Amino acid sequence: MTKHRIGWIGIGRMGYAMAERLAKGGADLTVWNRTREKAQPLAAHGAKVADKLADLAACDIVFVMVSTWDDVREVIAGPHGLLSAGDVATKLMVECSSISLEGSAELRGMLKARGIDLLAAPVSGNAKVIKAGRLSFVCSGPKRAFELALPYLELIAPAASYVGEGELARIVKICHNVFLGVVTQSLAEVTILAQKAGVPRHAFLDFMNRSVMGSTFTRYKTPAFVNLDFKVTFTPQLLRKDLDLGLDAGRRFDVPLPLASLTRDILQSLIGHGTKDEDFAKLLVHHARSAGLDLEAEDVPVNDGLG
Numbered sequence: 018m019t020k021h022r023i024g025w026i027g028i029g030r031m032g033y034a035m036a037e038r039l040a041k042g043g044a045d046l047t048v049w050n051r052t053r054e055k056a057q058p059l060a061a062h063g064a065k066v067a068d069k070l071a072d073l074a075a076c077d078i079v080f081v082m083v084s085t086w087d088d089v090r091e092v093i094a095g096p097h098g099l100l101s102a103g104d105v106a107t108k109l110m111v112e113c114s115s116i117s118l119e120g121s122a123e124l125r126g127m128l129k130a131r132g133i134d135l136l137a138a139p140v141s142g143n144a145k146v147i148k149a150g151r152l153s154f155v156c157s158g159p160k161r162a163f164e165l166a167l168p169y170l171e172l173i174a175p176a177a178s179y180v181g182e183g184e185l186a187r188i189v190k191i192c193h194n195v196f197l198g199v200v201t202q203s204l205a206e207v208t209i210l211a212q213k214a215g216v217p218r219h220a221f222l223d224f225m226n227r228s229v230m231g232s233t234f235t236r237y238k239t240p241a242f243v244n245l246d247f248k249v250t251f252t253p254q255l256l257r258k259d260l261d262l263g264l265d266a267g268r269r270f271d272v273p274l275p276l277a278s279l280t281r282d283i284l285q286s287l288i289g290h291g292t293k294d295e296d297f298a299k300l301l302v303h304h305a306r307s308a309g310l311d312l313e314a315e316d317v318p319v320n321d322g323l324g
């Protein structure tokens with residue numbers, strides 16, 4: 018369907034699910050991942066798998082979805098990064114990782130020097146949300162960049178909000194994830210309180226999900242809270258990064274964030290107890306321990322609300 022050659026850097030949990038939708042949507046797609054074998058299954062949907070980053074320099078639009086700002090800098094400006102290719106045909110980069118305002122501004126400067134527009138385009142939703150067609154983008158940068166990217170964003174997600182010039186999308190995403198952390202910790206606390214008072218978790222969360230406090234998020238985290246399936250969707254380490262980005266932004270803009278600060282320390286203590294490669298919903302188990310409860314799976318089928 019596409020008149021542009023699209024490149025994709027970073028085929029992790031999020032990158033895979035996003036790139037898969039582009040490939041299935043008919044985009045002319047070339048993907049690269051540091052661990053090549055994770056990208057290989059995309060070939061079955063018509064994507065080309067590149068051996069080196071510089072191979073993506075022939076693409077008109079390049080998406081990036083890696084972990085941190087340091088990783089973004091490495092894949093773009095590192096010794097083997099995209100810009101190491103002599104000839105770079107790319108006119109637009111759509112950078113989707115959750116990174117700082119400062120990192121994003123530095124990236125914009127680097128790209129501008131090479132005649133490349135940057136659309137900052139972080140997202141809300143995990144890989145399951147992407148598969149369910151419920152992801153949302155928040156975008157900032159030149160309006161022309163948003164308009165050029167929009168047909169491809171729409172192949173990946175039904176919602177793409179344009180919030181203005183520069184790095185504004187980054188602060189929106191940072192605020193979003195601070196809220197995600199605080200809400201998750203709060204949900205863990207009240208779930209454990211209800212359980213210790215005698216209410217099974219599935220019954221408590223069934224009520225919460227149908228109440229005015231229920232949300233897409235509380236519904237899709239319910240299976241993990243009820244049946245203790247902590248297969249990772251988002252790691253505690255990545256959430257800690259986002260809380261740190263929020264706390265840094267709070268210092269920069271002189272905004273107190275007491276709940277974010279507390280949640281960051283609680284998350285640190287979860288990580289310090291050795292949680293790795295498990296979902297951040299494990300905050301529930303961590304809180305249960307503080308309340309003197311050993312949790313067991315309830316083995317009740319629960320709908321995640323994602324269809």
Ligand SMILES: NC(=O)c1ccc[n+]([C@@H]2O[C@H](COP(=O)([O-])OP(=O)(O)OC[C@H]3O[C@@H](n4cnc5c(N)ncnc54)[C@H](OP(=O)(O)O)[C@@H]3O)[C@@H](O)[C@H]2O)c1
Pocket residue numbers: 027028029030031032050051052053055082083084085087088091092113114115116140141142143144250251252255
């Ligand atoms: N998971 C979520 O629910 C979620 C939701 C919204 C936003 N996010 C954000 O999306 C981004 C990706 O998250 P994820 O959950 O997809 O993480 P992930 O599964 O750990 O994937 C990270 C990806 O980045 C690549 N990468 C990391 N460091 C690299 C480096 N130095 N050089 C080259 N490649 C590198 C990894 O390559 P390898 O495969 O070789 O390791 C992998 O493809 C993060 O910024 C996260 O905060 C995540």
